[in-house]
Amino acid sequence: MAASPSLGPAAGPVPAWRIALDKASRLWERSAIYIPVLLMGLLALGTYWLVRNTPASLSSGGGQKAVSAEPDYYMRKFGIKTFDETGQLKSDVSGAELRHYPETDTLEIDQALIRSYSLEGRLTTSTGDRALTNADGSEVQLIGNARVVRDATVDATGKEVPRLTFRGEFLHVFVNDERVKSHLPVVITRGSDEFAGDTFAYDNLDRVADLKGRVKGILMPRKAAGAVP
Numbered sequence: 001m002a003a004s005p006s007l008g009p010a011a012g013p014v015p016a017w018r019i020a021l022d023k024a025s026r027l028w029e030r031s032a033i034y035i036p037v038l039l040m041g042l043l044a045l046g047t048y049w050l051v052r053n054t055p056a057s058l059s060s061g062g063g064q065k066a067v068s069a070e071p072d073y074y075m076r077k078f079g080i081k082t083f084d085e086t087g088q089l090k091s092d093v094s095g096a097e098l099r100h101y102p103e104t105d106t107l108e109i110d111q112a113l114i115r116s117y118s119l120e121g122r123l124t125t126s127t128g129d130r131a132l133t134n135a136d137g138s139e140v141q142l143i144g145n146a147r148v149v150r151d152a153t154v155d156a157t158g159k160e161v162p163r164l165t166f167r168g169e170f171l172h173v174f175v176n177d178e179r180v181k182s183h184l185p186v187v188i189t190r191g192s193d194e195f196a197g198d199t200f201a202y203d204n205l206d207r208v209a210d211l212k213g214r215v216k217g218i219l220m221p222r223k224a225a226g227a228v229p
Contacts (some may be wrong), residue, residue: 071099071108082137091116091137091175105135114140116175125149126173138176146171148180150204162191166202178204185213192220 079094096111112131116124129144142148148171150164168186173179181201188195188202188209198213 069101069103072102074099088121089117093133093137095131107131107133107135109133112142118178120153122153123151124175125151126171128171138174140173140175142171142173144169146182148173163189165189166200180204186211194218 075098077096078098079092081092082090084090092115093109094113095109097109099108100106101108109131110129112126112128114126114131114133116126118124126140126142126146126148128142128146131143132141133139146166146168148166152163153161155161166180166182166186166188168182168184170182170184171186172181174181179202183199185196185198186200188200188211195209195211195215195217197211197215200209200211202209
């Protein structure tokens with residue numbers, strides 16, 4: 001009988017280190033798919049920590065300087081004129097000294113003289129020891145020897161509108177709305193008539209003056225139509 005071929009030596013037991021290596025390899029293969037997720041989570045946590053611990057001065061403007069309460073520029077014995085898009089003069093502002101405050105974007109003017117022109121060309125002159133205006137000049141606060149004068153004119157019906165004057169220690173002028181108000185006593189002169197009150201508000205569009213407190217007035221007699229002088 002022919003001899004059977006030899007199958008070689010019988011396989012021995014697998015070493016413990018090989019078993020441990022196989023387990024570690026399988027564990028790595030299963031956990032490798034979660035590594036990107038773990039990295040993204042760590043990155044998000046790091047970003048959150050940086051935001052929470054960044055100083056406010058750096059996170060709100062890239063290190064911009066705080067706006068100062070002190071004036072950033074001034075002009076002395078100045079004159080400023082502004083014009084509309086058609087070239088018509090809108091205002092003429094002058095004074096002894098002007099200071100700009102960047103914190104509130106306002107102008108403070110000593111010995112202020114402000115001339116404003118309406119769309120119809122009517123002139124309003126405002127003066128005061130001191131004036132505070134906003135950036136576009138639409139609001140003006142006159143402080144000390146405040147005075148607003150609106151020149152006489154003729155309305156759409158051809159009727160003469162007499163000169164109008166407001167005097168007091170404080171006047172708040174709203175240029176665009178043609179309003180003036182004050183929480184302090186004011187004297188109003190309209191032509192030859194005079195009125196006074198502890199507080200007042202005036203709307204030129206409605207031609208209404210609202211005087212409150214101790215109100216008094218002086219009305220001068222009018223000449224009758226056709227009367228011989």
